[in-house]
Structures are given as structure tokens and as C-alpha cells.
Amino acid sequence: MKARQKGFERIPPAPVIRIIQPFQAFAENKAAGGILLLVCTAAALAWANSPWASSYTALWHTDLTISVGGAGLRHDLHFWVNDLLMAIFFFLVGLEIKREVLVGELASVRQAILPIVAAAGGVAIPAILYSLVNAGGPGAHGWGIPMATDIAFALGVMALLGDRVPTALKVFLTALAIVDDIAAVVVIALFYTTEISWSALGVAALCLGVLVTMNRLGARHPLTYAMLGAILWLAVLASGVHPTIAGIALAMTIPSRTPLDSRQFVLRGRRVLDHFEQAAESERSLMNDEQQQAALLALEEACEKVQPPLHRMERALHPWVTFLIMPLFALANAGVPLGGDVAGALLQPVALGVLLGLVVGKPLGITLACWLTVRTRVASLPSGITWRHIHAASWLGGIGFTMSLFVAGLAFNEESLLTMAKLGILSASLIAGIVGAMLLARQRPAAS
Secondary structure (H helix, E strand, C coil), rough: CCCCCCCCCCCCEEEEEEEEHHHHHHHHHCHHHHHHHHHHHHHHHHCCCCCCHHHHHHHHCCCCEEEECCEEEEEHHHHHCCCCCCHHHHHHHHHHHHHHHHHCCCCCCCHHHHHHHHHHHHHHHHHHHHHHCCCCCCCCHHHHHHCCCCCCHHHHHHHHHHHCCHHHHHHHHHHHHHHHHHHHHHHHHHHHCCCCCHHHHHHHHHHHHHHHHHHCCCCCCHHHHHHHHHHHHHHHHCCCCCCCCHHHHHHHHCCCCCCCCCCHHHHHHHHHHHHHHHHCCCCCHHHHHHHHHHHHHHHHHHHHCCHHHHHHHHHHHHHHHHHHHHHHHHHHHHCCCCCHHHHHHHHCHEEEEEEEEHHHHHHHHHHHHHHHHHHCCCCCCCCCCHHHHHHHHHCCCCCCCCHHHHHHHHHHHHHHHHHHHHHHEEEEEEHHHHHHHHHHHHCCCCCC
């Protein structure tokens, strides 16, 4: 559980809290998301290679219709996971990107240059290696598969290693993965889009304009952005661009400013609490004391206005994405029928290209880009980080999993090519995770 904040007394927990505390402790563990993803991946693999494999395929091809009035959408469960739920995942990614650009590691050129250049190397080299293996072949279109890093898995591995991983290294890898995600979004929008409906794209652009206007007018309620976001998703879906792009676009319109600054909040909070204290002296019950209730509502309103909607939405969505959407995505996409000759399958061009891209290209690209940047004095290594740390983190960058599986689904319609890509992704992510963990485990614990 989180450490008690200084200056705040802990409220005694209700009896039921003692029952759910173990689950809360697991959820608050930074490795929890990665562990759950691993469990769902193993479950999908086991199911797809069991005597009940046909039920795995049948489940994700079960049709589900969502309709309002006479209009509706009818698709299988796999579509709703990959196109709707993953749009929410991309929305959260977009919120993280916006936060990092505004106030995080990407807020200044000096802070951002090393992870940006490292990400560029970790994107380019894997794509080049994959393309060299698959040039002119049926799998050539999958060059974007080994480009991205699965930050949930990577940070999960780091969390398991505790104080052997400097905080600065976690920050570096997070910033790198966010730049990776930006590159992946651009690649999806530009290279994995088929036919374009310009009229639907125009509706999407109009919807974005309305969202930006609502931001400027001070609209802060999440429901406003959820309703307009649903229209944006439908428009992007109809346009031919992958609908998950709507999640990123929507995130860019979420307000990051507050109508109440910290000093105003403190002054208003003190006045409200004084008013509440005076009202409480009447010895009336809170339930029938209008003055106390009014003070509480005013304090609640002040608390809401001092928090940026971007921060509140990111915090609210994070557990849903970590413990529902990403595990469902893994369960729906990681079920690869392995067959008998796994080693032979990994030597097929698509699987081999993905494997080389993630296991060779990522460590090589990230480490080489960092070395050139530091060598030319464009940037320097963060304090407390050595080249061994960078090399270990570059291996963790080879855990492609979520985004790689997603891009593979966009790149290939042919089942055999998709299966080869998934096999390469799963194998490479396992190898990269193990090697990265072993390299970090050899480091000395950070001084306390």
C-alpha cells in the first residue's frame, strides 16, 4: 500500500477494506499490469493450443450488435476489442503524451532530446531489419510491427527488480516509449489506412473543431467530451482511417488548464472550512444542516476546479485500461496455434523479421542512438544512469507485445502471415524481457 502522507492522519478503514486490501495492494503494484498481461497471454496460448481451440476462435468471432433506434453497428467481439476498446487505450496514451509534452520529460528540448533520439533509433533499425528480411515478399507490408515498445511490460519488469533500477532509468524508458507510441500512431495513420472517405473525414474534422471550441469555452465535464468523442470515433471509423486514431485526437482536445490555481484553492478552501466549522457548532446533524452541506459542496467544487480534466481522466481511466482493456486485448490476440515445428516457423521471413527487429534492432538502435547523441555532446546521460543501464533498458524496449500485435492485425489480412507475425512478437518479447531483466539484475541497488 502507499506510504502515509506526512501531515495527514489515516482514517480507520471499514471492515470490508481488510478483505479487499490484498487486491488493492496488487493493483497498486507497478508490476501488476505486466503480470496480468502475462497471465492473459499464457491463457490465450494455452486455449488456442488445447482440444478446445475451436471455442477460442468461435468466441472472438461471435457477433455483437450495438444499436440506437434504427441505427446500429454489427461486428464480432474481436472488432469491438481491437477497434473500440483499443481506441480508449489510445485515448489514455494520448493523455500521457500530452502531459509529457506539457510538463513531463518531453516538455523541454534539453530533457527530451535523449529519449527522442533513442526512440528514433529504436524505431528505424527494427523497421530496416524487418524490411531487409521481407523485401519483395508477401510480408513486406509488416515493417511497422517491430517498431513500438510495450511500456506496461517493460515497467513491470523494472518494478519487479526494485531498487536495482534507478528512477531516472524508468523515466527515460517511459519517455522513450511515449515517443515510440507517437511514431506508431503516425505510421498507422499514414501507412495502414486503406480507402479514404473524405466526407466522413470532414465530419471527423468538424467534430474535432467543436471539441477544441468546447475546450476554449471552458467545458470541463467528462460527459461532454465522451459524447463528442463517440461521434468522432464513428466518423473516423466511416472514413477508412483506423478508429483508434480518434482516441489520440480526442486526447489532444482535453483541457489541461484549471480555472482555479493553487493559491486561489487554498484561500477558498480555508474560507469554506471555516464556514463548515462554524456551522458544525450548531450540533445539528450533517444530514439536515444545509450550511454544512453547502460548505461541503463548495469544497468539492473547488477540488474539482483545481484539478486539470486531463489529469483526472488519466487517473480514472488507468485502472480500466490496465486491468480490463489490455488483458482483454491480450486474450483476444495472443492465441497463436503453435503447431509442431515452432523453430521452423520462426525461420519464416515474417516471424524472423519481427524477431530480428525486436531482439536485435531495438537494443542496437536505442543504444547506438544514445551513444552517438552523448558522444557528439548533443545530450548527456541522466544522473545515476550508466551505459549498462541504457543497454539493459534497450533490451526491455524490445518487448513489443501490445502495439506490435495491434499493428500486425492491421498489416496482414492473411491468417498465415498474421500467425507468423504473432509468433515472432511473442518469442521476441519473451527473449527481450528475460535478457533485459538479467542485465538489470546484475546492477548494484541504488543507494538509499
